[in-house]
Amino acid sequence: MLPRYQVNSASSSPVQPWLFQVQPYSEESFGHFLGRFRRANHLSSAHLSAMLKQRPYVVSYWETPSRRRQPDASALQHLSQLTGVTVECLKSMRSPPGTKLHLLTRLCSCCYSESPHHRWSWQVAERSHCEIHQHRLLEVCPDCRSTLQLPSYWQTGTCDSPTGRLGQRCHLPFQEMSVAQKPQKS
Incomplete structure (x- = not known):
C-alpha cells in the first residue's frame, strides 16, 4: 500500500497543482457544469468537496437541484479559483x-x-x-x-x-x- 501524502495548499512550493478548465455553456445548470468539470479532471464529488475544504457529500448535494443546497460565498470563491469561472458566472448557473x-x-x-x-x-x-x-x-x-x-x-x-x-x-x-x-x- 502506498503512503498517503497531504497537499499543503499554503506551501511556498513553486509547483502548483493544475486542473483542466471547462467553459460553461449559456444557461447551463450548476450541477451539469460541476459534473463536466469533475469528469474533465477525473474527480469524484467527494474529492472536489475535499479540495473545497467541505464535507465529502457537499458537492453531490450541490449537483442535485431538488436538495436546494447552495454554496456559500467563500465556497463559490474557492470554486471560482479552481474552475477559472467567475463567481458571477457560477451564480448565474443556479436558480x-x-x-x-x-x-x-x-x-x-x-x-x-x-x-x-x-x-x-x-x-x-x-x-x-x-x-x-x-x-x-x-x-x-x-x-x-x-x-x-x-x-x-x-x-x-x-x-x-x-x-x-x-x-x-x-x-x-x-x-x-x-x-x-x-x-x-x-
Whole structure:
C-alpha cells in the first residue's frame, strides 16, 4: 500500500497543482457544469468537496437541484479559483433564491440537440414546456420509461438506465427523444 501524502495548499512550493478548465455553456445548470468539470479532471464529488475544504457529500448535494443546497460565498470563491469561472458566472448557473424546482430531472430534447447541456430553467416547477420550442419537457426516457439521471451524470448524452434485459442499458440518445415531446396546446 502506498503512503498517503497531504497537499499543503499554503506551501511556498513553486509547483502548483493544475486542473483542466471547462467553459460553461449559456444557461447551463450548476450541477451539469460541476459534473463536466469533475469528469474533465477525473474527480469524484467527494474529492472536489475535499479540495473545497467541505464535507465529502457537499458537492453531490450541490449537483442535485431538488436538495436546494447552495454554496456559500467563500465556497463559490474557492470554486471560482479552481474552475477559472467567475463567481458571477457560477451564480448565474443556479436558480434564483425562492424559485420552486421540479424534483425530477427534465429535458428539452430539441434544445439539447442544439447545444448538449442541461439548462437550469428546465427545472423551474412552473414551467412544463420549453419556452423556446414549446414542447413538453421530458422527465422519463420515452424508450425505457426510466426517470432521467441527474445532469451531473450526463456524460454521453444518452439514457443510461438499465432496461431490465440482462442488465443492458437503454442508451437512447437525448437528441432522438424529441419524437416523444408534444407541442404545447394553444
